[in-house]
Amino acid sequence: MSTPLFISPEDIIHCIKLSCQVPDLVEAIARQKIIVDAAKEAGIKVAESELQQEGDRLRFAKKLVKAADTLAWLKKHHLSVEDFEELVHKDILAKKLAFHLFADKVEAFFYQNKLNYFGAVTYEIIFDDRDVALELFYALQEGEVSFQEIAREYILNPEIRRVGGYQGIKRRGEFRPEIAAAVFAATPPEILKPITTPKGVYLILVEEIIQPELDERSRSNILQELFSDWLKQQIEKQEILIDLEGDKNSQPVQPLTQPA
Template sequence: MSEVLQVGNKTIESGEIPVLLKQYGLWGQFLRGVVIDEAIAEISLSEEESRRAVEEWRLQNKLGSIEDRDAWLTNQGLTIEQMEEMILRPLRLEKFKQAKWHPKADLYFIERKQSFDQVVYSLLRTQDQGLAWELYYRIQQGEMSFAECARQYSKGPESQTGGLLGPVALSQPHPQIGKMLSVSQPGKLWRPQALAEWFIIIRLEKYLPAKLDDAMRRRLVEEMHETWLQEQVQLISKSQTVESPAPSKPL
C-alpha cells in the first residue's frame, strides 16, 4: 500500500483515507463534492465570465497584486490552476442548477404550493373543556375579543401576543391546526377542538398565498437541487463499504 500523505509523525496510506473521512464526519461532504464534480463536468464558462469571476474574487480577498496572490498560493499550497478551479466551481454549479432545475420550477411550485402559503392566525389553548366552550361563545357573541381571552386564559406562549401567530408557512403549525386553517376563510372561528392534552380555539386572520416570483424560483431551484444531491449521495453511500485496512504484517 503506497504512502500518500505525511502529517506530522503520521503517515496516511491510501486505504486509510475513506476510513478517516468517516471518522472525522467528512465522508458525506466528500461524496457531495464527487457528485457535484460529475454533474458540472460538461459545464463551461466563457473567457469573460472566468476572467471577471477571478478578478472579483481577488479583489474581495485583497489579492490585487501578483505578489499578494503568489503569497496566498504558497500559504494555501495551491497552484494558479487549482485556485481558478476553486473560484469557478461555484459558478459552474450555479449554471448546472439553473439548466437542470429552473425549467421544472413551475410544476414543482404547483405541487408544493400549499407548503409555501403562509397564514396569520389566532390560537387559544386550555386544558379545561368547559372554559374553552365558554370562551368560544364569548368571542362569537362579541362579549370579549379573541386577544383579551388569549391574554387572560391561554396557557401557551401565544398569550403574550393576544393569541396572534404568524405569518408562518401553512406547513409549520401542528398538522391538525394546519388542516383547519387550510379550509378556512379569514375570520373563521373554529369551535373548541381536542388536540393532545389541550382544547384549542382557532381563528384564521389572514391567508397569504405564495407567489412564483424570482425569489421563489431561486428557492425552488435550491430545494430541488439539494433533494437530488442528497439522493445521489445516499445511493453512493449504500453501494460503498468502507472498512479499516488490515494492519501490515511485521517484517
C-alpha cells in the same frame, strides 16, 4: 504562565466521532463530491467576477464590513484566504448546478403542487383542557372577550405572549394536517373552533389567507427543494467508504438512509 493546550487533528476527529457527528459530515462531504463531479460533467465553470460578487455577498451576510473583520472571522474558523475562496467557489457551483438541472422544471412543479404554496397569517393559543378552550371560544363568539386578552392570560412564553400568539406567515405544509384542513377552509378573519391534537388543544385566529404566487423567493425555494431531493437520491445510490484511520482498505459504511 499556563501551559498551552494542544489539540491535534486526531483529537478533533475523535471528538467528532464521540459526538456522533460523523454521519452528518459524511453526507455533507458526499454532497459536495457529487456536486463537483456533476458540475464538471455538465461543463459548468465559475468566473472570477462571480467569485468576487458571491464573496462580497457572503461577507455582507456575515457582517464582515472591514478587511480586519474578514481576517478575524477566518482566524476564528481556522480558514485561509484560499479556503474562503474555495468555500465561495463551492457555493456558486452548487447554485449553478441547481439552475442547470432544474430551472426549467420550477414552474411545472409549482402548479402541480400549488395547494402547498397557499399561506396563512394566524394567531394561536394552545390549551391542555378542551373544555377551557371551548368556553373561551364561545366567549369570543359572544364578544365577551378578545383573542388578545386570552393570549395575554394563557400564553406562557413571554415573547409569543407579547405578540398575542402571532405565528407569522406559514405554508400549508408547516401546519399539522388536521389544523391545515381547518385553517385553509376558513373565511378570514375567523376564529376556528378548538382543534384537538396530540400536542394540545389549539384555538386559532385566521387573519389572512395568502394566495400562492410564483415570485423570485418561491422560485428560489422550489429550485433548492428540487436540488436537495436530487442530491439525496444521488447519495442513496452511492457506496460510501470512510477512512478515519488512514486505512485505504476501509469497508463500505452503512447507507446514509435506509430503504423504506
